[in-house]
Amino acid sequence: EPEVTQTPSHQVTQMGQEVILRCVPISNHLYFYWYRQILGQKVEFLVSFYNNEISEKSEIFDDQFSVERPDGSNFTLKIRSTKLEDSAMYFCASRVGGYTFGSGTRLTVV
């Protein structure tokens, strides 16, 4: 069964550093998403992406965040200057009908 692949599975970064989280969606999917889950909290929508542009973003997705699809296959989430409160699981998802979630990247900001 096709999978959404996320790398790395775990990243530790120092506060203030830039981090890029990578996702390879399922090849025939058209819609792409990033979600965040802070430990012990619910899963929160960050951003949706369609036709090479952001279609919707939440209030969490401020100027520190950006997304792009640089080569037609990868879908990346960049955090420019990480803060301690950015520590969370980040899930990529893609869809045609229902979602397929990636296995997540655990980001730890120290």
Next chain:
Amino acid sequence: AQTVTQSQPEMSVQEAETVTLSCTYDTSENNYYLFWYKQPPSRQMILVIRQEAYKQQNATENRFSVNFQKAAKSFSLKISDSQLGDTAMYFCAFMNLGIGVDAGKSTFGDGTTLTVKP
């Protein structure tokens, strides 16, 4: 905006018994999906079951089945013959399939921690 409510923060069940997890949602949309996801300690998000709102028949996947009550906006998950490997956090989620700003975005409940006891 849609909301999803899981009123049971924690549940436990004896191995081999049946347990039902509750979920209610609020929406004015008519065309949507509902999901149950399992999140084990590894924190992966694993799809358990999906229900299309236009289908009257309740979805089933092996030991997992749902009771979808569209008018009541209720979507409960029943796990039969519970196994130790079912121990996890379970999230109910709603996805609007219509057009507009919320289309395609999933809204999650707070989750229910299920413990299966030997």
